[in-house]
Every structure is written in C-alpha cells, then in structure tokens.
Amino acid sequence: MASGKKAAVTQPAAVGRSDGQLRVVGKAIRKVDATAKVTGATRFADDLFLPRMLYAKLLRSPHPHARITGIETSKAQALPGVKAVLTGRDLPIPFGILPVSQDEHALAIDKVRFVGDPVAGIAAASEEIATAALDLIDVRYESLRPITDAEDAITHPEPRIHDYGDGGNLHKLVNLEFGDVAEGFAEADLVREDLLFFEGSTHLPMEQHAAVADWSPLPDGKLTLWSSTQTPHYVHRALAKVLELAPAKIRVVATPNGGGFGGKSDPFSHEIVVAKLAMLTGRPVKITLTREEVFYCHRGRHPTLMWVKTGVKRDGAITAMHFKSLLDGGGYGSYGVASTYYTGALQTVTYDVPRYKFQGARAFTNKPPCGPKRGHGTPQPRFALEVHLDKIAEQLEMDPAELRLKHLVPPNSLTANWLKIGSMGLGECIRRVIDGSGWRQKFRKLPPGQGIGLACSSYITGAGLPIYWNPLPHSGVQLKCDRGGGVTVFCGSTEIGQGSDSILAVLVAEILGLDPFDVAVVTGDTDLTPVDLGSYSSRVTLMTGNACIQAAERARDAIASHAARQLEVPVARVAFADRRVFDLEDPTHGLAFADAVQLAEAAQGTIGTVGSYTPAPSPGRYRGAGVGPSPAYSYSACVALVDVDPASGIVRVPRVWIAHDVGRSINATTVMGQIEGSVYMGLGEALMEEMAYRGNRNVVHKIPSLLEYKSPTTLEMCDVVTYVVQDPDPNGPFGAKECGQGPLLPVPPAVANAVYDAVGVRVDEVPITPEKVFKALRRKEKGEPARYGPATFPEIAWPEPTRVPTPWEGGDGRAVEGGGRRATEAARRP
C-alpha cells in the first residue's frame, strides 16, 4: 500500500562523469600503499622512535565500580628513571566523542567505572621502569555495587554510574513512532513477535593502539601527536579542549592504522596522557597498549536485546513494525547515543515498512565502553529482523527469498522515518545469490544436518550529519599539479587498510588522465591536509571521493583552457588520458600532460585547486532524525550453507554467497577485499566472537587475550562466492556507494536461518555456539520449544513517543507531538 503513495525524489545530476568512458575507475588496481605494506616499510605508530623518547604506561582500575578516596604517587615519582606521574587532577577537563556525552576523563578523578579504567599515567626512561613504577602507586578505593548488565541497570538505578542521562543508570531512551502502528497491526493477517539477543564483540585490530607525542618548547609551544586513530580531526578537538591549547598549536598525524573497524574512532585516554607527559617532560613520549589494554579500550559492538513485532498481509506485505532494543553500553557514553538510534534507524530501508515504531534504551554498566564496530548499531537489529522474517515466511508458507523480493523498498523514495533512498540494488543482489547458491534446489531440501539460509541488509554510505553540529564540509581536498606531470592530493582522510588513499589516486587519475601511481597522496595530518571527518560510517569513498572529483575537475578545467588555446580547439573537445591532453576528435593532436601543466602554470601561476563535499540536508526534521540519513544506501544479500553436528552442536560454514550493491566499483581490488573481509567478520560474530565477563567475579573480562577471544582462523573461514552488483547512485562519486561495512550485516542472520534449515532449531542469539545449538536440540527432543534465546524484554519507563507523520500521511518531516527537547536533555548540554 505504501509504495504507491511514496513521494518521488528528484535525482541530482550525476557526479564526476565526463565522456562516460572510464579508464581507471572500476579496474583492479593495486593499492598505492601496497608496496610499503608488503615490504614492512609502512610506519605504524609503534614503529616511530624519536631521540630521547620516554615510554608511558597507564595504571588501570582493578575495580569495576569504586570511588577513589586517595592516590599516593610519591614512591613512583622517586623511582630512578621515572620522569613524570599524572593523575586525574592534572587533566580535569572532560571529553567524549559526542557533544552530548562529554563524560570521560583522561584519568579517573573521583570514580572508576570499569576494570581497566585508567587512573594514573607514568613516563619513564624505559617501558620496564614505567611498568615497575605502576606498582608503586597506591590508590585507595571504596567499592560501589557494580552494575553488571543492561537489565541490572534497569532494576538498579542506584548507585548511579554517571550523574546524567535519562534517569538512574539509563543513558538514553528513544521513543519514535512513524504512522499509527496499531492501525497497521489491525490490518494484518498475521502478527508475529520475536525476541533476540546479539552478544557484544570487539574489533580486535591486529595493531595495538599506540601514540607518540612530541612537544616543541615555548615560544613554539606546539604539540605533535602521531596516533593510530581513525579520526584525527576529532582527536585534534579533544586535545585542544582537555589540554587547553589553541588548535593551531596542535598537529595530529594519523599513522596508517593496523586495522580499525571502528575501534580507533574515539579520542582515547592514552592519547591525551602522552601529550600531557610530553608537555611536562619536554621529551617525546610513546605509549603502546598491551593486548589486554586493547580489550579495555573496546568501543565495540553493544550487547543488544531486541523485541520485534511485525504485521503482515497473507502475501508478506508488511503493514506495521514495532522494534525495541536494549543496549548494554558499558561505563561511558562514547558513540552510544548514535548507536542507540542506529539500532532503530535502518529497518525501513530494505523492505517496504509503511508504519514504524522504535523504542531504544542504552544502559550504563560497569564494563569497558561500547561504541561503533563495523556496522555500528545495525548488525544487531539486522540479525533480529532477518531471522524474524524467516519465521514469518515459514508461517505464511512462502519462500523467504520471494517474500523479500515482493516487498522491496522502491528506489528513489522516502521511508516512513524520512530516509531518502537513492539507488537500490537489493533485488539484483537477492537474485544473484539465489541463482548462484542453487537456493531453490536446496532450501528445506538438504539432508539432515545440512542447511541453507538467506538474509539481506542495507547500510549507510556515510553519516549525513557530522558528530558535532557545524555547517562546514565533511571532507576537503587540496590538489597540486607538478611541472613534471605528477599530482599531489592532500586530504584529511585516514588510511586504515580499507584503501582510502587509493581511492583518491584513482579518482585523480581518472579525471586528469593519469596513472594512479602518478598521484602522490598525503592524508590524515591536521597540519598538512584539509579536514576530513574520519574513517567511520563508511563515508570516505563517497565524501572524499566527491571532494576529490571537484578538486580534480577544477584542475582539469584550468589546464584544459590553456591547452585548448595551444591546440586551437574548443575547450569542450579537450580530453585527458594516457598522460596526454588532446583533441577528442583527433587524439593524435595533443600534448603531454606535463607540458599542459607547464603551459597553464606559465599562464596563471601554480596549479593548485581545492574541492569539498557537504551532504545535502535530509528531509527528516524530528528530534532523532540526525541518525540514519546518508547520501546513499548500499545493499547486500547473503546465502550461507552450514553443516551442523547434532551430537556436539558444532556449526561449520563451508560456503557463503554474497552479493553487494556497491553502486559503482572504484577499485575492484579493494571492493573485493572489503566484501570478503566483512563476510569474515560477520562469520566470527555469528559463530564465536564475544566480549564475555565473569558476572560472579565483579565483571572482570573473561578473556582479554587473542588466544581466548575466539576469532576465525584460516581453519574456520568459509569459502566466499562474491557478486559485485553495481547500481550507481547519483550522489556517489561515479555512482559509488560503500562496501566496507554493509556486507557484514546479513552474515549472522543467514547463518542462524541456515542452522534452522539444518536441524530445525532456532538459536535466536549470536554467537551461535555449540552449547546453544546443543541445548536447543535437547529441548526439541523433549518436546519443548526448539529454541535457544532470550525469554523476556524488561519493562522500561519509556518517554512519550515522538510522533512523526509519514511522507504518505502528508507529513513534512517534523514531529506533531512529543518532539520537543526535554528539560533534562536541554540541561545536560554543555
């Protein structure tokens, strides 16, 4: 019913297309940094050694929740080789990634909130001395009752972990309703409710976080920080705030990240502490976290309990959906407010959902803070929704692929929650994996113990809004043409292994007719490069790409105007390819690119251009509309094949078929790598990865090591059959959309649905461990519900809903009631 009424969205002009012929874009190109990476030449943060460098260590809390009643550091200070000791009182200004949750201190002042919370910092002549000095610091704690998980936070509003939030130990409550869901459920032929749980997991980058700070003494008074961060711009802001330095007196260099996955997106204690230690000692200071400390930094996947209720017609058409999520946030805010909204934002962008209600809650608990991990807040609801749909399809006696294909969200439409869909290749994705996997011959037809499952997903290509409100571009690029024919491109984007440096080189090469290796790329340095907001939310290819195209096209236009005069042809006929500038109608008539640059430089001076990109405003204007909008949405479909051993409950995944709508592939090599890597990480979350705590031992992390935190090795990784679907989006550079996060999302639900197909039990919880499968199988044998999963969703005192009329109800994107800012929220804004 809804699709017919959806408002059409006008398509903006295509970005970056010239004569339609692509010479570089879309080819399989080795990354510009590939040689450095395979020779070990890439300098990661811990590879930096500066003369006279000191080494820092952090003392971390052994208590999950305690008041600090005293800290005695004199013995540590007296240890030979110790150069400086810091405690919380030395760094009293709070920080945090989101303006609404400035709730962290570089070192705890009055209170610790999780085992691992930093309390003191030491700089010493060696790592050994710094470590020995940690033992000499005497901290007196007064234990407080720890809050162990989200449900505990609801039943125990006291003691409060923080003195802000939406009451007790609830950090954030969201209640949004788009259209009348009660009316939708009344219209349905079938209404189904399900409860599911997604366990927390961590990024586990192979590189431990590291940072090096250097202080140039007064009168310079300038701080330089090299750090394995995905967001140098936000680290820059946090350093300026906490250290009370002018931003111009701080340079942040993002070293290439040895894996990020969202885990290096917050400003961290250790970055601020080494900066302060460098300022105090006047010497460079390095810190490299131990693997155990990386687990305490965390900011990973929120453990999320979910309840979903959907009404459908007999043909599977959704009439209404109501989704509730409860997130276990850990000890600090981090990105948690955004994460909470993300657990409800994207349910509407895959299938047609005419009425939608979302209630989300994030609890503070005494564990390492959760934040953004690949897929940020959306793999959990995607798991819930896709398993729920599998159950609905079975009840309707429909093939789950057919159900999905019949009710896809239309391209170029608005969703119930006012997200603007552009290109939408999900139908093609489903058809590719269905045909490729032999779905029709296998689904419900494989021998016992073998099963096949389908799931789909969608993800944002960059957050439509910045983390702190500002009207500035999200990405900026500067470009300089060299007389020798080389080009240097400068951008604040951060290479974390995803290939963002190469995207810049490929796009410049495409537009200026060069080889990508003619392009030098300078990135992630707040002194040298224009601001890019960072490598998060799958934003870099689209946003830096569009900024880069603008800069390159301006350079092309400048060069072309002078070349046209020389060649005596109209500017419109000047083409760039193969390092030449020539007449499109007579390609032999032209000049070398280097000569064309010199011509232009002689005529008008140095050829340098800039480009920038700001996403268009999104149509939703209700409170909470800031999370979910994106210039473009990617789509994925996944079929998983599983073997389940009923005797042990062990699940093996021999093969996954994945199709991903990337809009347009810019570099085929990195697209394949991102899709396969996403499947891998999704497989880990589906089968084994979990941040597990000893509930009976004061929420101490069970397994803060690479050995005990199980992640897939070569022996667990499945075969992957990849289909790259290209449905160009008008907002993407050459039509490109993201591919680094979206393909993770459908993997856990596809595996869960396949396990059901194999052995007839529902494991409504990831990871799907042998124990859970085994328990569900025993229940089935005993004639109990053949299921393992959560049983109840706790009562939560939700605020009044913000009611937003849908586009087809004639709304204008604003709330009609309950949308105003509540007094408590207004009060806590800094």
Next chain:
Amino acid sequence: MPDAKVKLAFELNSEPVEVAFAPHKTLLEVLREDLGLTGTKHGCELGECGTCTVLVDGKPVLSCLVLGLACAGHRVKTVEGMAGGGSLHPLQDAFAELGAAQCGYCTPAFLLAAEALLGETARPTRDEIKQALSGNLCRCTGYLKIYEAVELAAARLRGEDAKPAPESLYGVR
C-alpha cells in the same frame, strides 16, 4: 634496573650482524628496538597471534617468544630481507596485486610463513596453505586473498606465466 648489555652475532637477512642488547630481550625487541627493523610487528607479545613471525634457519618462529640470545649463530630472515635486487619477492608482488595486504600489519608474518611453506612444497594445495597459515591471525582480509596470493606466487615461482582469476579480482560476473 637495565641489565648489562650482551653482544650477539648472527646472520640477518643474509648478512652477518652484531648487536648489543639487554639479555632479557626477545628477538622481536632486538629486531625492532636495537636493529631498527620495524617491519616485524607484534599483536600480543604472548605467542597467540603469529604477527611477529620471522624465519629462523628457514622455519617460521614467533619472535616474541624467542630470546635474542637464542639466535646466536643462526640465520634469521625478516620481511626486510624478502625483496632483492630492487624487485619485490613474488609473494610480496602477489600480495600487493591481489589486495592480500589491507592494513598490512599482519602481512610481514604471513609473507614469511608462506615463504617457509613454499620452501617445502612448490605446489601446495589450498588445505596445505590453510594449515601452514593457521597460526597467523588477520582481521582484514578473511584470508581468501592471502590463499590466492600464495597460489599465484607459487605458480610464478614454478616458472608459470600465472595471472589472477578474473572472479578473484571482480567477483563472479
């Protein structure tokens, strides 16, 4: 207090070296801190992740678990010793070509473990590659491009004019 330094002589990347360091230091620390060879990485320093793999007498070892002193008189090879004569080793070239190095942090270790494998068998099966690399963790690639790169390099080292399969670069069309 730091121990008095000891001197070690061994063969590093086909050249004799002498280095002085505190005797408790692991080979990983000696390589990175005393010899300035930071191509060898670390992910745990507990022998769990394989990221610090180097070759000692041609066999992969975890340099975080080996004392520097234990290497006296042995042949050690790190990633810095792989490229020669101004060209990448075929394994390095194949890793770069296929995108088997994403963030690149685990890459030196995978390259050396793969080199040890190819030293033993010129035509490893996919299962042999998986077994040989099962002690090395990679969080970026899902390992698939690594297998393909090892296979491509193995073919080239056998003298074949091998090229990546189109579906490996572009997916199944």
